[in-house]
Amino acid sequence: TADPADLLVLAEKTAREAGDLVRDKREAVERMAVAGTKSTPTDVVTESDTAAEALIRSRLFAARPDDGFLGEEDGSVAGSTGVEWVVDPIDGTVNYLYGLPQYAVSIAARIDGVVRAGVVHNPASGETWTAVSGGGAFLDGGPVRVSSCSSLSLALVGTGFGYDAVRRARQAAVLLEVVPAVRDIRRAGAAALDLCAVATGRLDGYYERGLNPWDLAAGGLIAAEAGAVVSGLRGAEAGNDLALAATPGVAAELTALLERLGADHD
Ligand code: IPD
Numbered sequence: 026t027a028d029p030a031d032l033l034v035l036a037e038k039t040a041r042e043a044g045d046l047v048r049d050k051r052e053a054v055e056r057m058a059v060a061g062t063k064s065t066p067t068d069v070v071t072e073s074d075t076a077a078e079a080l081i082r083s084r085l086f087a088a089r090p091d092d093g094f095l096g097e098e099d100g101s102v103a104g105s106t107g108v109e110w111v112v113d114p115i116d117g118t119v120n121y122l123y124g125l126p127q128y129a130v131s132i133a134a135r136i137d138g139v140v141r142a143g144v145v146h147n148p149a150s151g152e153t154w155t156a157v158s159g160g161g162a163f164l165d166g167g168p169v170r171v172s173s174c175s176s177l178s179l180a181l182v183g184t185g186f187g188y189d190a191v192r193r194a195r196q197a198a199v200l201l202e203v204v205p206a207v208r209d210i211r212r213a214g215a216a217a218l219d220l221c222a223v224a225t226g227r228l229d230g231y232y233e234r235g236l237n238p239w240d241l242a243a244g245g246l247i248a249a250e251a252g253a254v255v256s257g258l259r260g261a262e263a264g265n266d267l268a269l270a271a272t273p274g275v276a277a278e279l280t281a282l283l284e285r286l287g288a289d290h291d
Contacts, residue, residue: 027089027108029141029157032134036110036144037155039084040130043077044148047115047130050076057122068188069118074098077114081132085110097239109135113239116145117215126150131217133242143243145217154221154247162224162250171252172226175274177282180229182271183211183219187235192291196234199288206282216268220244223270224251230271230279234288241268256280258289266290 050073051057060072078098085092093104096112110132115121117128126149133143139158146153154169156162162169174180182203186196204210211228213219216236222228224247231248245263249255254276257267267289271279283289 027106027134027136029134029136030160032108032136033142033144033155033157035085035088036132036134036142037146037153039081040132040144040146041148041153042084043081043114043130044146046080047073047077047121047128048148051121051124057124059122063188065188065190067119069122070098071115071118071122073121074115074118077130078112081110081112081114081130095238097237107137109138111135111140111238111242113217113237116217116240117213120214125214127213127215127218129215129217129221131239131243133239133246135242140242140246143246145221145243145247147218154224154244156243156247156250158246158250160250162247164221164225169225169251171223171248171272172229173274174229174272177206177230177275177278178208180207180271180275180279181209181211182207182279183213183222183228183231185212185214185216185219185233185236189235192235195291196288199283199286202286203282216240217244220248220255220270223253223272224248230269230275232267232269232271232279232283232288234265234267234291236263236265236268245270258284261289 093109094102113131121128248270
């Protein structure tokens with residue numbers, strides 16, 4: 026079986042190379058072009074998303090040709106080794122499009138369906154978060170830990186919104202109740218970085234409905250390894266219905282509030 030530490034080395038090297046590619050492409054133009062749209066007219070893809078995913082795919086398959094692959098842009102490939110790579114070439118594509126520095130390359134390795142290694146690399150800031158299951162979480166090689174916040178009313182909480190208007194209306198209704206219950210809200214625009222922010226104590230909690238596996242896989246592991254509670258609502262695992270990451274002192278209160286508001290359904 027594959028060693029998660031070896032998978033992380035490959036993932037990190039690949040994420041940095043892809044990060045350099047997308048940052049260079051962004052810096053080369055004043056205005057980035059939209060190359061296409063996906064679920065809605067605001068769910069955009071740039072040529073950098075496609076180019077970065079192709080690069081990541083070719084590097085991973087060159088090193089490990091029989092692994093599986095699940096990417097945001099180009100679908101999935103079934104493997105035969107039990108290892109599956111879960112890849113978001115640019116998480117925070119809208120920020121990238123607008124020239125905002127909050128975007129990241131996210132690469133995770135699942136072994137037999139469980140995330141065991143993950144890297145989130147922000148090429149604009151140069152910051153790189155890494156984790157291997159059971160080994161703690163790191164930012165640029167140094168250990169990171171969640172904040173000591175233990176009260177929802179004092180918590181800085183991140184969230185995000187989907188691209189679908191009906192879902193957004195519900196998310197806004199939930200937010201209306203969350204805002205008065207917390208210190209403040211941030212909507213930074215890249216789920217993987219929000220999860221890493223919880224890991225680093227830059228946020229005390231984060232929740233979002235509608236995340237895809239590639240948004241959640243690496244950042245979720247990093248947050249959990251930094252001591253965050255990472256879960257869904259009503260006993261579920263973190264996933265598309267709802268993903269929450271929070272300090273142990275904030276998680277129960279945030280979970281109870283989101284359950285009461287029905288934040289896991291539209
Ligand atoms: C999106 C970002 C955003 C979140 C959306 C995601 P993308 O990913 O992570 O912050 O709110 O749910 O889809 O489309 O930029 O890769």
